[in-house]
Amino acid sequence: MSLKPKEARYDVWDGSGLGVRVSVKGRKSWVMIYRFDGKSRYLTLGVYPALSVARAHEAHRKARTELEQGCDPGTKAVQERREERHAPTVAMLAAEYLEKWVKKRNRSAPEIERILNKDVLPKWGHRKARDITRREVIALLDGVAERGPIMANQTLAVVRKMFNFGADRAILETSPCVRVKAPGPLKQRERVLNEEEIQALWNGLDKAAMAPGTRLALKLQLATAQRKGEVAFMRWDQIDWNAATWTIPGEAAKNGKVHCVPLSGLAIDLLKQALELAAGSVWVFPSPRQGGVVPVGGTAVDHALRRALPVLGLSDVVPHDLRRTAASHMTGLGVPRLVVSKILNHAERGVTAVYDRHSYDPEKRDALEKWARKLRTFLMADNVIRLRA
Numbered sequence: 050m051s052l053k054p055k056e057a058r059y060d061v062w063d064g065s066g067l068g069v070r071v072s073v074k075g076r077k078s079w080v081m082i083y084r085f086d087g088k089s090r091y092l093t094l095g096v097y098p099a100l101s102v103a104r105a106h107e108a109h110r111k112a113r114t115e116l117e118q119g120c121d122p123g124t125k126a127v128q129e130r131r132e133e134r135h136a137p138t139v140a141m142l143a144a145e146y147l148e149k150w151v152k153k154r155n156r157s158a159p160e161i162e163r164i165l166n167k168d169v170l171p172k173w174g175h176r177k178a179r180d181i182t183r184r185e186v187i188a189l190l191d192g193v194a195e196r197g198p199i200m201a202n203q204t205l206a207v208v209r210k211m212f213n214f215g216a217d218r219a220i221l222e223t224s225p226c227v228r229v230k231a232p233g234p235l236k237q238r239e240r241v242l243n244e245e246e247i248q249a250l251w252n253g254l255d256k257a258a259m260a261p262g263t264r265l266a267l268k269l270q271l272a273t274a275q276r277k278g279e280v281a282f283m284r285w286d287q288i289d290w291n292a293a294t295w296t297i298p299g300e301a302a303k304n305g306k307v308h309c310v311p312l313s314g315l316a317i318d319l320l321k322q323a324l325e326l327a328a329g330s331v332w333v334f335p336s337p338r339q340g341g342v343v344p345v346g347g348t349a350v351d352h353a354l355r356r357a358l359p360v361l362g363l364s365d366v367v368p369h370d371l372r373r374t375a376a377s378h379m380t381g382l383g384v385p386r387l388v389v390s391k392i393l394n395h396a397e398r399g400v401t402a403v404y405d406r407h408s409y410d411p412e413k414r415d416a417l418e419k420w421a422r423k424l425r426t427f428l429m430a431d432n433v434i435r436l437r438a
Contacts, residue, residue: 050077050097067109069097079105081112085121092123137220139181140174145218146211154300157278160348164207168193178212179221186225190232198233205231240370241377244427246363247271250371251428253361259353262334265323266350270368272316272421274375274392276303277368278347283333285324293317297394304396311414313421375420382423384416392416 052061054075062068062082070078070093079094094100094108112122137145143165151158172189173181186208194201205226212224242250251271254264270280279297287296295310302308312320323333332344350368358364376389391409 050102052077065109066113067105079108081109081122083112083116083122085116085123090121090123136177136179137215138174139176139178140170142178142215142220143170143174143211145220146214150214157347159346161207163348164204165211168204169208178215181212181225183225183227183229186229190229194232201232205229238367238370238373240365240367240373242363242366242370242374246366247374247424247427249362250366251424253363254357257353257357257360259357260337260345262323262326262337263345263350263353265319265326266334266345267354267368267371269316269319269323271371271375272313272319272424273310273417274372274379274389274420275310275394276372277350279303281334281347281350282344284331285327285333286331288312288320288333290317302394304394306394306396308394309408309410309413310392311410311417313414313417315421315424316417378423379416379420382416382419384419385412388412388416 050069052069052071054071054073056073058070058072060068060070060080066082068080068082070080072078077097079097079100081092081094083090083092092112094105094112097105100108115122115125147158147162147165151161168189173185186205189208190201190205193204209224209226209229212221212226215221216224251268254267257264266280269275270277273280273295275297279301282301283295287298288294289296293312295312295316297308297310299305299307320333327333327335330342334345336343336345336349347368354366354368358366372393376393379389379392380386388409392413
């Protein structure tokens, strides 16, 4: 477009109501003049060259169509600009997602918030949530995958759930995560500790540089076969000392259902040690850095075990492996898989799940006591050779 600036602003029209306004500094804006309700009106369509000649003519045709339908394109444009200014950013979406969904339903809220603060909000926080594209999601995940593919998978899970939440609440039309594949391998871990490794872990934890409560949390996870998060967020009001049970409330359980865990003698011994350390906290394993106000948290347990592996003489062990180890050894002791599944609180499907209302508490207690006796055998056996780093 060869129009040059002059001493004063001026307009050039094409005869159909579409024109170009040229400022004294040379800025060129596409404009439209029209009549609505008997009054002459003026509408700015966009700035050249961001709005090309072809797109300007298309915008003009669209505005003329709206006029023919009895709509004022100027009023609509003002409304659209207002909506654009007030459209939620990714930071606003994240805050609403955390407050209205995650913190009320997900025990992993601190980890989810950490992922958002580390990799998502620094890059997208100021952007409109509805403007994020699938290609941008893939690019974000590629960057995270350079540090670790599993972390990239976890980031995708968090981002996907956040954008699905936004779509459900009409913050955006559709999620940009549709058809985005996990960047990391999805192979399931199969790590199960053998007798020697169990002894190395248990005895080595007492020498490892970690908080005493964290040591007990890891041992209790191995003794009860429960999830790391459920152990880390255990509260004293969930423990019934007389009945020797731990009741995990539905909001703290992964499948959303109340879960009763019979406590073996070994588990009770560990809890008594934790009680002495808790110093009146409502949490069984309070964070030593927060004065007992918050629990130690699953991420802290992960980090503590990873740092301790050289001292333990072990490699490639994560807290969830302790749950799998307990389950595998129980089936090796002849415990039926159904009972082990009940101990693990796995979600059940099908007709049987609907009609089978037996609690299996006696069977679970028998299995966990059997596992505790076997554990003690591992730990007390004189002929077990300790692993060394």
